[in-house]
Amino acid sequence: MGQIYLVRHGQASFGSADYDQLSELGLEQARLLGEWFANSRQQFHRVVTGALKRHRQTADACMAVLPKAHRIDTDWHTDPDFNEYDHHEVLVRHHPSFEDPAEIKRFLAASPNARQAFQEIFQAAMTRWMSGEHDADYRETWTQFRRRCIAGLQRLVDGADKSQSIIVFTSGGTIATICQHVLGLEDKQMAQLNWTLANCGLTKLLYQTGGASSRRVSLSYLNNYAHLEWLGQPHTITYR
Known part of the structure; x- marks a missing residue:
């Protein structure tokens, strides 16, 4: 069984002329996530980012913390289907x-x-x-956005081996839409879920492969931000 980790980007520059830029806190959130992965000895076979600057900045800050041995031969790929609406x-x-x-x-x-x-x-x-x-x-209509998010997920699973660990740096709307698809939620529930996703929160999916007809994706956990809580500083947990 393989694993897909969906990471919402760190805090961006809300209200500024360039939202697509991590704040200093956003970079720190990404580093804390990287430390959490390092402490749990997590390794990734593939790193996927959306095409936005905040996605790549989060990925760079997070993955730089992992031991070098855990980053060797890791495949990096950019996929705009994981961009935010x-x-x-x-x-x-x-x-x-x-x-x-x-x-x-x-x-x-x-x-x-x-x-x-x-x-x-x-x-x-x-x-x-x-x-x-x-x-x-x-x-881009809602229907078009939802369709490309699902296509990005499907392409990821179709191209994966049966036991890979893949990490995707993306946005809250994309993660909520993927979870809507996996769980069979209504549109209204997707919008509500979107508001609850923390910056650098982690959502884990499990996938099974064995031929196109038997590929299945399920939710393991949603919006985990324990790596931000352990400092005991509430300001590290943000939602936009």
């Missing part, structure tokens, strides 16, 4: 004034409970996107 486009189609990052900062600063207020707006934006009623407004 365009969260900025989803947001601004619902709330056009948020096209300007400065407006987001002003909104957050003026809100008594900024996190809850932003979450409510983004949930409404996700509902609009996922409804299928406004597909012409988006470069």
Whole structure:
């Protein structure tokens, strides 16, 4: 039985002109995950990253901590099917004034409970996107996004040996969508799950191979961030 570890990227630069850049905390989260893997003597046969900068930065910071012997002959591959949906486009189609990052900062600063207020707006934006009623407004519809996430997972399993350990550095929406597919969840549950995934949280899938007709993927655990908790510092656990 093989293993696929799905890692959500470390904390990115939310509210800045370039979101696709890890913060200092995001880099530290990735290093802590790498230390956890090193302490558990985990080895990986393949490393896969989405094509976004924050995916590769998380992978580099995490894998650099592993002992050199655990990194020799590891195959690295970039697959854009593990990219996140365009969260900025989803947001601004619902709330056009948020096209300007400065407006987001002003909104957050003026809100008594900024996190809850932003979450409510983004949930409404996700509902609009996922409804299928406004597909012409988006470069990638919800249906198209879901299809490519599933295709990325299937291609990964189809190309794997029966007992490989593979790690994928990706994004929360991608992980939630893959879990939706594996568990047979509704769209609404995917959106709810997406909000719960911590930066550098770890989700583990198990796969079995034995011919195309008998390939099966199951969930082992979801959103494990024990590697961030052991420091006893709540600020290391973030969600965006």
